[in-house]
Amino acid sequence: MKSAHMQPVHIIKGNRPVIIAMPHTGLYVPRRIKTVLNERGLDLADTDWHVDRLYRGLVPGATIVRANFHRYVIDANRDPSGKSLYPGQNTTSLCPLTDFSGRNIYIKDREPDTAEIERRRLAFHAPYHTALKNEISRLRRTHKNVVLYDCHSIRSRVPFLFAGDLPDFNIGTNESTTCDPRLEKTVTDICESAPGFTSVLNGRFKGGWTTRHYGKPGAGIHAIQMELSQRTYMDEMRPWTYGPNRARKIRKILREILRSIERFC
Numbered sequence: 001m002k003s004a005h006m007q008p009v010h011i012i013k014g015n016r017p018v019i020i021a022m023p024h025t026g027l028y029v030p031r032r033i034k035t036v037l038n039e040r041g042l043d044l045a046d047t048d049w050h051v052d053r054l055y056r057g058l059v060p061g062a063t064i065v066r067a068n069f070h071r072y073v074i075d076a077n078r079d080p081s082g083k084s085l086y087p088g089q090n091t092t093s094l095c096p097l098t099d100f101s102g103r104n105i106y107i108k109d110r111e112p113d114t115a116e117i118e119r120r121r122l123a124f125h126a127p128y129h130t131a132l133k134n135e136i137s138r139l140r141r142t143h144k145n146v147v148l149y150d151c152h153s154i155r156s157r158v159p160f161l162f163a164g165d166l167p168d169f170n171i172g173t174n175e176s177t178t179c180d181p182r183l184e185k186t187v188t189d190i191c192e193s194a195p196g197f198t199s200v201l202n203g204r205f206k207g208g209w210t211t212r213h214y215g216k217p218g219a220g221i222h223a224i225q226m227e228l229s230q231r232t233y234m235d236e237m238r239p240w241t242y243g244p245n246r247a248r249k250i251r252k253i254l255r256e257i258l259r260s261i262e263r264f265c
Contacts, residue, residue, distance in 0.1 A: 008127040011135070012064040017143035017265035018258060019135055020055060021150045021210060022066040023076035023128065024048035033073055041105030044070055046092075048153045049240045054233055054247055055151055059258045063135050067128050072096055072105060074120040076128045077150070077208035082117075085208055091161065095120060102160040129210075136214065136221060145265040147183070148223040149258065150210050155236045156229040162204040168232050168250075169199035172207030172225035178215025179222035186260045187224060194253045197232070222264075226257075 006028065025048050034042065052066060067076045071092075078085065078094040085091065092098060095117045099105050106112075112120070132148070139146045156166045169191040173184050184201070191199035207215070207225040215223030230236050233247040 006068070008067065008069055008124045009131045010064075010066045010068055011131050013135070013138075014061040014063040015139075015142070016059060016061040016063070016262060017139055017146050018059055018062045018262055019132070019139065019146065019148045020059070020062050020064045020258075021132060021148055022048070022051055022055075022064070023150070023208075023210065024071050024152060025050075025052045025066060026068040026070050028069045029073055036107055036110035037072065037105055038107050040099055040103050041072055043099075044072065045238075046071060046096075046100045046154075047240075048151070049230065050234055050242045050247075051151050051153050051228075053242060054153075054228075054251065055254065058251065058255045059262065062258070063139065065128070065131050065135060067124070069124045074117070074125050076125055077152075077210050079209045080121055080125055080129075085212075086206075089161075094125075100155070100158045100161055129213075132210070132214065140220060143220075143265055145180075145220045145222060147179070147261045147265060148210070148214050148221065149261060150208070150223065150225040152205075152208075152225060153228040153230045153233075156231045157236075166227075166229045167198040167200045167203065168229045169194070169197060169253075170203055170205045170225075170227035170229070171199065171201045172205045172211055172227065173202060173223075174207045174212045174215065175202055178207055178211050178217070179224055180217045180264070183222055183224070183261065183264050186264065187257055190253065190257050190260060197250070197253065224261075226254075 205227040211223040
């Protein structure tokens with residue numbers, strides 16, 4: 001039997017109408033993939049560090065779906081067809097070949113081919129999204145509305161991906177199409193009024209494949225991506241230290257956001 005951390009996805013089933021998704025907190029990389037990653041790849045720098053800890057306990061009874069595998073294995077928030085979410089802009093792919101600085105993460109000539117990408121999709125990407133789909137269906141049987149809240153974080157300065165400093169709260173609804181406009185406004189208003197923090201709606205991050213794929217407000221399924229600047233709760237360099245005092249401030253805002261989402265449902 002595989003140990004829990006070896007499973008592709010970890011699910012905590014709740015009965016509230018909120019699903020908290022965490023596609024990029026996992027650190028598991030199979031041994032066979034580790035052997036073809038270079039030093040940059042093995043560093044795993046582009047993890048959504050401590051996001052699971054940051055959200056822990058904010059909504060008792062919420063369902064949590066968390067990927068255990070690292071995004072360098074395969075990115076659970078990318079279109080499984082490989083289609084770019086941001087045509088014409090720098091980004092990383094379904095099976096990333098570079099880090100967020102645009103540097104190669106594989107040993108030369110050891111990058112995954114089409115067959116390997118498909119193996120990873122079936123072993124990791126597909127189970128994660130099967131879990132999300134099943135949890136949405138389960139909760140829709142007892143709730144008029146279900147909200148999929150997709151949790152992310154990233155360093156505040158990543159020149160390869162965006163210019164300047166990233167705002168603290170980056171709300172993505174794919175140009176206001178993935179959730180009810182009242183829900184979008186509620187979340188946006190909370191972020192805009194949070195003292196000492198900055199925010200943007202549908203800026204550099206408009207919501208990844210998860211948000212765009214599942215958000216069907218007409219069917220009672222609403223999806224929002226929240227991309228946090230990591231400076232709000234941790235050190236943005238190794239050893240990626242969690243900052244409890246900083247985290248306490250932003251957890252208060254996140255709790256307010258999630259409670260408002262639950263009231264909407």
